[in-house]
Amino acid sequence: MSISVLGAGAFGTALAISLARSGQPVILWARDADHAKMMQADRENAKRLSGHRFPDSLTVTADIEIATQAEILLLATPMQQLARFTTEHADLLANHPLVACCKGVDLQTGLGPVATLAQICPTATPAILTGPSFANDIARGLPTALTLACADDTIGAMLQTRLSTENLRLYRTTDTTGAELGGALKNVVAIACGAAMGAGLGESARAAVMTRGYAEMQRLAQDMGAKAQTLSGLSGFGDLTLTCTSEQSRNYSYGLALGQGKPFDPNITVEGAKTALAVSNLAKNRNVEMPITEVIAAVLTEKTTIQKAMEALLSRPLKKE
Ligand SMILES: NC(=O)C1=CN([C@@H]2O[C@H](COP(=O)(O)OP(=O)(O)OC[C@H]3O[C@@H](n4cnc5c(N)ncnc54)[C@H](OP(=O)(O)O)[C@@H]3O)[C@@H](O)[C@H]2O)C=CC1
Numbered sequence: 001m002s003i004s005v006l007g008a009g010a011f012g013t014a015l016a017i018s019l020a021r022s023g024q025p026v027i028l029w030a031r032d033a034d035h036a037k038m039m040q041a042d043r044e045n046a047k048r049l050s051g052h053r054f055p056d057s058l059t060v061t062a063d064i065e066i067a068t069q070a071e072i073l074l075l076a077t078p079m080q081q082l083a084r085f086t087t088e089h090a091d092l093l094a095n096h097p098l099v100a101c102c103k104g105v106d107l108q109t110g111l112g113p114v115a116t117l118a119q120i121c122p123t124a125t126p127a128i129l130t131g132p133s134f135a136n137d138i139a140r141g142l143p144t145a146l147t148l149a150c151a152d153d154t155i156g157a158m159l160q161t162r163l164s165t166e167n168l169r170l171y172r173t174t175d176t177t178g179a180e181l182g183g184a185l186k187n188v189v190a191i192a193c194g195a196a197m198g199a200g201l202g203e204s205a206r207a208a209v210m211t212r213g214y215a216e217m218q219r220l221a222q223d224m225g226a227k228a229q230t231l232s233g234l235s236g237f238g239d240l241t242l243t244c245t246s247e248q249s250r251n252y253s254y255g256l257a258l259g260q261g262k263p264f265d266p267n268i269t270v271e272g273a274k275t276a277l278a279v280s281n282l283a284k285n286r287n288v289e290m291p292i293t294e295v296i297a298a299v300l301t302e303k304t305t306i307q308k309a310m311e312a313l314l315s316r317p318l319k320k321e
């Protein structure tokens with residue numbers, strides 16, 4: 001089964017490189033024709049993931065009709081663009097296994113990537129590839145372990161086999177809700193951890209934010225029918241650990257800048273920012289307590305400051321763990 005990656009950002013490019021290293025043909029689709037032409041000629045994605053040479057079996061195109069001729073389609077746009085992209089190309093995406101490679105919750109609909117694909121493309125089989133992995137690490141060929149979630153376990157098993165490579169080890173689950181929530185919610189906690197570090201509160205405070213953040217991730221996920229076990233796996237706890245402790249993470253770095261009162265490049269993809277607002281709405285509607293997400297959403301909408309937000313978290317009533 002042939003594979004195309006739709007979206008030539010850092011992650012889509014890294015996945016395409018890793019998949020093509022085995023010599024199998026892989027297509028990488030970019031929305032911009034000049035960008036596609038440049039990548040095809042230079043054999044690298046200088047704009048989004050420089051320094052990683054494309055294997056010979058990787059072809060780049062800006063022609064969506066060519067790209068969607070592949071059987072397996074990986075969708076690697078940012079979360080807030082997924083619904084628009086899927087709607088625009090719904091006819092071409094129909095009846096394919098569609099593997100979402102983004103992390104977040106759509107601010108307009110409150111849906112995660114799998115639910116978004118299912119709603120817009122009901123004849124497709126939606127899945128998600130998520131877990132702790134920096135694009136740079138994947139492109140360098142460093143070992144990574146990810147979760148492949150698909151409600152249809154037969155197709156999930158096929159995707160697990162086809163998308164595992166020498167440096168991508170995929171674990172499989174049918175709990176798509178748990179997998180997509182883990183990847184979405186950990187980014188919000190990473191912003192909070194960065195903010196705590198940036199504000200000079202120290203590593204002990206970061207560990208507290210991470211742990212209590214994990215508790216609220218579990219609360220929302222279980223309220224939405226996810227399995228606790230999924231959240232404790234690669235897509236939840238695993239990715240939380242990576243993202244809350246590494247300055248390679250854009251969400252964590254964004255939080256650091258917030259905590260330090262410094263500006264952050266608005267062109268950098270920070271999925272946790274819009275997702276914090278979407279999740280804060282979800283939590284309110286479902287009556288689920290998510291204090292860390294609440295304060296991050298309040299900071300991002302300028303209803304409070306980082307200092308006041310941290311004080312608010314520390315002065316909450318004492319309770320049982
Ligand atoms: N980078 C990483 O290490 C990892 C990222 N992810 C996830 O992958 C997803 C994508 O992130 P990442 O690749 O890093 O992002 P980047 O910022 O590197 O790239 C985003 C890409 O999406 C494209 N794009 C934006 N809007 C549209 C649209 N409407 N239609 C088609 N293409 C569009 C952009 O095109 P253009 O270049 O033309 O602007 C760009 O190529 C995120 O959800 C992220 O959480 C997951 C694991 C690791």
Ligand SMILES: O=C(CO)COP(=O)(O)O
Pocket residue numbers: 103131132133134187190239242243248249250251252269270271
């Ligand atoms: O999701 C990621 C690692 O698993 C990438 O994190 P950032 O989007 O914060 O860079």
